[in-house]
Amino acid sequence: MADLIRSEAVEEVTDTKVAIVEVFEQEIPTSTLEHHHEDLASTQELEQEDRLSSLPDDILISILKRLKLLVAARTSVLSRRWRDLFRFCPRIMIDVGYFHQKYKDCEPTHDDLAQINANMVKMTTTMLSQKRPCPIRLLMVRFSLVEESIDIVRYVDNAMANREVVALHFSMHSEFEHMDCTQDDKINYGRRFMRFFDAGPRAFGGLSYLHIDCAVLSINDMANVLDKCNKMRKLSLHGCDFGFQSVLKIEHPQLIELTLSYCKFERVQLKCLPSLIRLTCNIWLAPENHEFLSNVMISELDLDFSCQRIWIEPEAPKLAGRWLQNLQFLCLRRIHDECDLDWTLFFLEAAPLLQKMHVEAWDHTICGHEEDATEEFKELCQQLYEKKSDSSLTWEAPADMKHYCLKELIINGYQIEEKFTRYIKRVVEAAVNLELVILLDKAWCQRCKLSPSVRYPRTEEERLLTKKQILEWSSRPIKIRIVEGVIQAH
DSSP states (O other): HHHHHHHHHHHHHHHHHHHHHHHHHHHHHHHHHHHHHHHHHSSOOHHHHHHHHSSOOOHHHHHHTTTOOHHHHGGGGTHHHHHTTTGGGGGEEEEEEHHHGGGSSSSHHHHHHHHHHHHHHHHHHHHHHHHHHSOEEEEEEEEESSSGGGHHHHHHHHHHHHHBBBOOOEEEESOOOOOOHHHHHHHHHHHHHHHHHHHOOOHHHTTTOOOOOEOOOOOHHHHHHHHHHHTTEEEESOOBBOOOTTEEEESSSSEEEEEESBBOSSEOOOEOOOOOEEEEESSSSSSSSSOOSSSSSOSEEEEEEETTTOOOOOOOHHHHHHHHHHOEEEEEEEEESOOOOOHHHHHHOHHHHOOOOEEEOOOOOOOSSTTTTHHHHHHHHHHOOOOOOTTTTTOOTTTTTOOOOEHHHHHHHESSSSHHHHHHHHHHHHBOOOOOOEEEOOOTTTTTOOOTTTSSOOOOHHHHHHHHHHHHSSSSSEEEEEEEEEEOOO
């Protein structure tokens, strides 16, 4: 790996110097830059390097922290002054994506993938074999779930034993896109993950973040991972298959963030998660609705319904209040246009501390994937995403309901129609301390270029009438923004 760094360094020293200067310009105050800018532009490259080299170590290390890993590593061959600085960088972020960059315009062959994985192992070996005079504040490793990667886990495991690593992140990915993975691929990935898990007890025992992609795992496997990774703060599962008849039980004293995307299980039990702050559930592949949030208290909730069935059932405040009593941020993504919004008022009624509510109405199902999707995925979507009427999904909130903490209401996909008018009226009348209402058009679909709605208030006259109507419902002045764009959930 050292040879790889040196050979690339010979070819890209100029690029490295440019990168250093760019970060240097971001790091140093503008007033200082203006004083030296003309001199820096007129000097030779060597003089420019000398000017940088004369800076104190802490500033140079701060600059190195902002460079990509290999660019930062190449600085060690620039001069004697830079030779040992890289070893003082408190963060090491090793990403297999770096080696994929050269194939961004073409598909890598099987031999290319083998070389990428070999280089990834060499890079990890080189970075972790260096003696470092200071603790590693963050060690982040993103790699593919292939056989060769077990050496990555072993090197990290040794590093955890031989030096101080404050935070360790593992992000394990399949070699292919989620929908291109067959069931056999996922079974193999699951088996490899468990071999990696057994090969690195110190590494997994010190993990603070874990991402697993496209793996078939048993319920007992997951329970073992949660038990052994006792320092884990964030867990992300994407495309993982636990079986349609399985009950996924999550119990962890330190976990603050849980993300479930495209996972397959019958139901999930959040048994004991006293530290949980954020839960994100994206495309839950479950055949029926089940109890989900009965044993946790969370402050942020982000649910994506993917323009399909509403798979949660409103509950009376006395029941839902057990898990919503600390909720402060709520995001409900891609609720189908045909579905009424009044049912979401049960969140307002049951979450007294809710401060920000983000609701997105959307009438666009999955596109762009259909031609490339596997037959298994198509069949799964047909089974799980069959359109069903949500006419029975209703919630009658008390007419005199009041909420005293809600400050901000954002609606993506707003349209001039009775459903939205009635919903906004209920929220504005109930939220006595509401400060801001933002109404946004539907987002453009990047795959099929679906156009935003024609029923969005685009003229000045329509916007003034909408604002006037909302203000009439409020007992206090509030700001109303009607803008053509999309605001992210955070």
